[in-house]
Amino acid sequence: MSYRAPVEEVSYFLKTSTSLPNLMAQGLVDLSFDVVDAVLDEAGKFAGSVIAPFDRVADKQGCTLKDGAVTTPEGMRAAYEAWSEAGWSGVAAEEEFGGQNLPTSVTSALTEFWNAASPAFGICGVLTLGAIEALTAHGSAELQHIFLPKLVSGTWTGTMNLTEPQAGSDLAALRSKAVKQADGTYRIFGTKIFITYGEHDIAENIVHLVLARLPDAPAGTKGISLFVVPKFLVNADGSLGARNDAVCAGIEHKLGLHGSPTCTMTFGEKGEGAIGYLVGEENRGLACMFTMMNNARLAVGVQGVAVAERATQRAFAFAKDRKQGKAPGVEGSAPIIAHPDVKRMLLTMRAETDAARALCLKTADALDRSRLLPDPIARAAALAEASLLTPVAKAFSSDAGIEVSSLGIQVHGGMGYVEETGAAQHLRDARIFAIYEGTNGIQAIDLVTRKLPQEGGDVVNALIADYRETAEEVSALNAPDFGHAGPRLAEAVDALGRATRVMLDRVADEPAKALATATPYLRLYARAAGGAFLARTALAAYAERAAGATDPRLAARITVARFFAENLAVEAKGLEEVVNGGAGGVLEAEAVLALG
Amino acid sequence: MSYRAPVEEVSYFLKTSTSLPNLMAQGLVDLSFDVVDAVLDEAGKFAGSVIAPFDRVADKQGCTLKDGAVTTPEGMRAAYEAWSEAGWSGVAAEEEFGGQNLPTSVTSALTEFWNAASPAFGICGVLTLGAIEALTAHGSAELQHIFLPKLVSGTWTGTMNLTEPQAGSDLAALRSKAVKQADGTYRIFGTKIFITYGEHDIAENIVHLVLARLPDAPAGTKGISLFVVPKFLVNADGSLGARNDAVCAGIEHKLGLHGSPTCTMTFGEKGEGAIGYLVGEENRGLACMFTMMNNARLAVGVQGVAVAERATQRAFAFAKDRKQGKAPGVEGSAPIIAHPDVKRMLLTMRAETDAARALCLKTADALDRSRLLPDPIARAAALAEASLLTPVAKAFSSDAGIEVSSLGIQVHGGMGYVEETGAAQHLRDARIFAIYEGTNGIQAIDLVTRKLPQEGGDVVNALIADYRETAEEVSALNAPDFGHAGPRLAEAVDALGRATRVMLDRVADEPAKALATATPYLRLYARAAGGAFLARTALAAYAERAAGATDPRLAARITVARFFAENLAVEAKGLEEVVNGGAGGVLEAEAVLALG
Structure with missing residues (x-):
């Protein structure tokens, strides 16, 4: 099945539900929607015609490792070269390094398109962008000069080397070692696991960003430094020099993302250490890493949206084509999309996907x-908002990717279980999104313990007030097309408001209980916020219809918002109960935990 | 990781929460719990030591097809032979055919153990038992004499041949043809797909039960007949005769269950037809098929329980072993089971698994x-209850298999995504359970349109009254160990009661709306009933503790029931809203459905 990038949906959302029009009007973004639409359109075509076709092949072939060299599946290198030559690798980077400095709202949409076409392909660009952002924010002018233009042009790719066998979610436990040399460089020693595109054959060099400890570093996360460790050293003239001792020692046999090599990387195994260059200050590596990680977290949320969108398109196409049984108003055998239970599944897929996209x-x-x-106070407020929304976008959207792709299998019936159909691959691919770049449990803990308490709760409460306003507008409109979306949404937002007050107190007073209820709280947040975002877009669509517009997409947006409010936002009630109840039993469960 | 069959849990449930003790006391079951416990124990050991060890190998090797012959993975045949030689294949069958006629509550537990050890192995026995049941209920004495002893001893295996490319959920569309011969046999022509163990090398003959149409049969489901079509014909002396024209033309490359061959079967491709024998009456095949299908539906629910249990055991073992981060009260690096969010995941897995088992x-x-x-009225009432619970057990437990195994991956973090860990296989295996033997959407429709209206709603209302009584007992007990389980459960049961009234009216008056809300209704049913069943068992455990018993499992059962009520049964509120709202928007969603 071919992939059709949701260009109109993204464009409509950007126009009606983000600040992009204002930023354009104020001259803060030097773009028009004509240009944005053209970029989206072009990217959509590229994703559908160049990347999507080899995604199944990549899944089937997977990657192989021989003598430290990784061979990626047929077509991956050609697609990557075409993609970087077309300039897509640099859309988010600064212009001084050859990038296009497009707004993140636009580049996130592009990230969605690449990852919908092939997440095994798309994840490479996500990691490279992370490296670009870390070097842009924290690298010395010299490091920027050497590495950024090649990363921005896509000539080289980037990686993030955090995880070690004993240090997954707990970076404080990492042991990789960095020893300073007389010339100011460092020698890096250690083993990193789960390194995405740690080794490959699609670009000429790989720029590893590696977390390691100096010999005299403090224990824990305050003793971690960040280094650039290129696969090939770079000569003064920019040409490639000697092979560095950064070697792929193994690749994982994974549930999905078969086209993307997941490597065990050894640094300095030959004895003298891999040559590395410090990024930022010594012992401040975690702050640098968070620069790339926060953006990567949003990008992983976008991956969830991407695979959900692809799975949804596939399920709709199948349901329109597959005939089975009778349905009211249909002569003979009916396409299964005519059956109410199948409609319910398809609408769930569409609504979850659109809500996840809206959050991202x-x-x-x-x-x-x-x-x-321009105003620093407004900038700080926006940053606090982004900080709060990032874990929600990452966790909810990655969960949505899993749930929607699982529903996609269900819509296909028995065919969904057969790999050739393609529906199963989406579930296999999506399953990692809830894990990498910080598990969704870590996201929920981040939301509750670090993001809610921002400004004593003022940040989250202002956002909730905004969601409430949307719900009230829908209720006030009292339009039949919205069904009971207004009251259902208001209930969800009110539940979120109450649960937020509970959580703000709890973080201070009962931290263990806060941790035990962080995940249901995050989901409650997403149910209310996602519903409000969809409703906001639907209100714009409603106004256009009232003014005479007839694009069927306008009516569809209202239906999706209604469906979400009436069928998914209503989960809020139960979730609030779980939060209030302190995840009853979790903290008193020793008997169960001992027995298993 | 080794599998340990939950012998004590099953035994405790049978003793405290089923009618088995009464049936024993009345002499209606000629067994004691000493014998039952010994059987469970023996089966558990066999499952853990003989079957479980080759499950990963079977997944990795898969099945191959060459010249119509299927080779199953290494160890499958030996395990199957040991299993049938030990007498496990005949536990549910009647004694006159060599079976042991054990109660279904006990054999369901055994089915769980085999399928937890390896669902790719276990499904073969499920299908064979279906064939045994169909022949026992509907076969002529001659057919029974020829086929039953060999099926019961496991010397031969059975299959169910329903699905055709154009006839999946819609059996009315099936086209396979049967032509009567002068000698009373039939010639069968047609192609069947997704036939589990349709061809294999683990037993000497395969007894296919095949649905087909006679030339003059009425259209639709009233023109379907059931036939036995053996792979090898059987001579008068019981020895194997000529090869029948029932041939495996292909096997599927599936998401999971790699060890179980899923075959495309052609009947009569060589021209003269495969030789078949009528089971029951002409054109009454569907009724016969439902005999085997209803029991297979329960067995698929049990498969969900099985994989959920295995995934839960694996996650607990990992969480106790894996150290990461700090936790209150733990020196140094803490096992991740000490983290509240991990506890929440593990308790969710345990509670969902136990609730699904209770339903089955x-x-x-x-x-x-x-x-x-002995009383025919009591028998009829019990049958109505079983009919109503079967779709709930099938759908809820199969969904639980998927959700729990997905959570199991999450508990493992990055390791969960690596196939060698084993957690990912559980999700791949479990994903089919929601589809085969009637998709879960079909189960929900069956529940709402056929099972709720039994006796004008009296059947369902009596069951709900029973669940309410349990909730009230918990509330009345007012014991701290139960937390707020009593009120939470009562709310869930009340929501179910109200939603049931809505549905009973709707089935008659607004059938499309009933269909659109059937799935959320079924889940609501399972939330209330599952919670009540766990609470009933927990009440028994509470009484034992009050009387001085100290087995830590008793406390664990109470915690699990509490956790379920406070964290999972609370979903009921939102689900009731969805049911009441008529799955708002589903039936007015043409704009979305047209766009995709």
Whole structure:
């Protein structure tokens, strides 16, 4: 099945539900929607015609490792070269390094398209962008000069080397070692696991960003430094020099993302250490890493949206084509899309996907404002908003990717279980999104313990007030097309408001209980915020219809918002109960935990 | 990781929460719990030591097809032979055919153990038992004499041939043809797909049960007949004769269950037809098929329980072993089981698994009463109960298999995504359970349109009254160990009661709306019933503790029931809203459905 990038949906959302029009009007973004639409359109075509076709092949072939060299599946290198030659690798980077400096709201949409076409392909660009951002924010002028233009042009790719066998979610436990040399460089020793595109054959060099400890570093996360460790050293003239001792010692046999090599990397195994260059200050590596990680977290949320969108398109196409049984108003055998239970599944897929996209694009929009607004107070407020929304966007959207792709299998019936159909691959691919770049449990803990308490709760409460306003507008409109969306949404937002007060107290007073209820709280947040975002877009669509517009997409947006409010936002009630109850039993469960 | 069959849990449930003790006391079941416990124990050991070890190998090797012959993975045949030689294949069958006629509640537990050890292995026995049941209920004495002893001893295996490319959920569309011969046999022509163990090398003959149409049969489901079509014909002396024209033309490359061959079967491709024997009456095949299908539906629910249990055991073992980060009260690096969010995931897995098992065993228990009680009115009532619970047990437990195994991956973090860990296989294996033997959407429709209206709603209302009584007992007990389980459960049961009234009216008056809300209704049913069943068992455990018993499992059962009520049964509120709202928007969604 071919992939059709949701260009109109993204464009409509950017126009009606983000600050991009304002930023353009104020001259803070030097773009028009004509240009944005052209970029989206072009990217959509590229994703559908160049990347999507080899995604199944890549899944089937996977990657192989021989003598430290990784061979990626047929077509991967050609697609990557075409993609970087077309300039897509640099859309988010600064112009001084050859980038196009497009707003994050726009580049997030592009990230969605690449990853919908092939997440095994798309993740490489996500990591490279992370490296670009870390070097842009923290690298010395010299490091920037050497590495950024090649990363921005896509000639080289980037990696993030955090995880070690004993240090997954707990970076404090990492042991990789860095020893300073007389010439100011460092020698790096250690083993890193789960390194995405740690080794490959699609570009000529690989720029590893590696966390390691200096010999005299403090224990824990305050003793971690960040280094650039290129696969090939770079000569003064920019040409490639000697092979560095950064070697792929193994690749994982994974549930999905078969086209993307996941490597065990050894640094300095030959004895003298891999040559590395310090990024930022010694012992301040974690702050640098968070620069790339926060953006990577949003990008992983976008991956969830991407695979959900692809799975949804595939399920709709199948349901329109597959005939089975009778349905009211249909002569003979009916396409299964005519059956109410199948409709319910398809609408769930569509609504979850659109809500996840809305959460990601709203996060991206807040990031844009945090960078572009002239007023520093407004910038800080936008940054606080982005910080709060990032874990929600990452966790909810990655969960949505899993749930929607699982529903996609269900819509296909028995065919969904057969690999050739393609529906199963989406679930296999999506399953990692809830894990990498910080598990969704870590996201929920981040939300509750670090993001809610920002400004004593003022940040989250202002956002909730905004969601409430949307719900009230829908209720006040009292339009039949919205069904009971207004009251259902208001209930969800009110539940979120109450649960937020509970959590703000709890973080201070009962931290263990806060941790035990962080995940249901995050989901409650996403149910209310996602519903409000969809409703906001639907209100714009409603106004256009009232003014005479007839594009069927306008009516569809209203239906999706209604469906979400009436069928998914209503989960809020139960979730609030779980939060209030302190995840009853979790902290008193020793008997169960001992027995297993 | 080794599998340890939950012998004590099953035994405790049978003793405290089913009618088995009463049936024993009345002499209707000629067994004691000493014997039952010994059987469970023996089966558990066999499952853990003989079957479980080759499950990963089977997944990795898969099946191959060459010249119509299927080779199963290494160890499958040996395990199957040991299993049938030990007498496990015949535990549910009647004694006159060599079976042991054990109650379904006990055999369901055994089915769980085999399928937890390896669902790719276990599904073969499920299908064979289906064939045994169909022949026992509907076969002529001659057919029974020829086929039953060999099926019961496991010397031969059975299959169910329903699905055709154009006829999946819609059996009315099936086209396979049967032509009567002068000698009373039939010639069968047609192609069947997704036939589990349709061809294999683990037993000497395969007894296919095949649905087909006679030339003059009425259209639709009233023109379907059931035939036995053996792979090898059987001579008068019981020895194997000529090869029948029932041939495996292909096997599927599936998401999971790699060890189980899923075959495309052609009948009569060589021209003269495969030789078949009519089961039951002409054109009454569907009724016969439902005999095997209803029991297979329960067995698929049990498969969900099985994989959920295995995934839960694996996650607990990992969480106790894996150290990461700090936790209150733990020196140094803490096992991740000490982290509240991990505890929450593990308790969710345990509670969902136990609730699913309770639903399946209660269904099995109703089946036992429907067969064994002396009073025909009581038997009919038990049958109505079993009929109602079967779709709930199938759908909820299969969904639980998927959700729990997905959570199991999450508990493992990055390791969960690596196939060698084993956690990912559980999700791949479990994903089919929601599809085969009637998709979960079909189960929900069956529940709402056929099972709720039994006796004008009296059947369902009596069950709900029973769940309410349990909730009230918990509330009345007012014991701290139960937390707020009593009120939470009562709310869930009340929500179910109200939603049931809505649905009973709707089935008659607004059938499309009933269909659109059938799935959320079924889940609501399972939330209330599952919670009540766990609470019933926990009440028994509470009484034992009050009387001085100290087995830590008793406390664990109470915690699990509490956790379920406070964290999972609370979903009921939102689900009731969805049911009441008529799955708002589903039936007015043409704009979305047209766009995709």
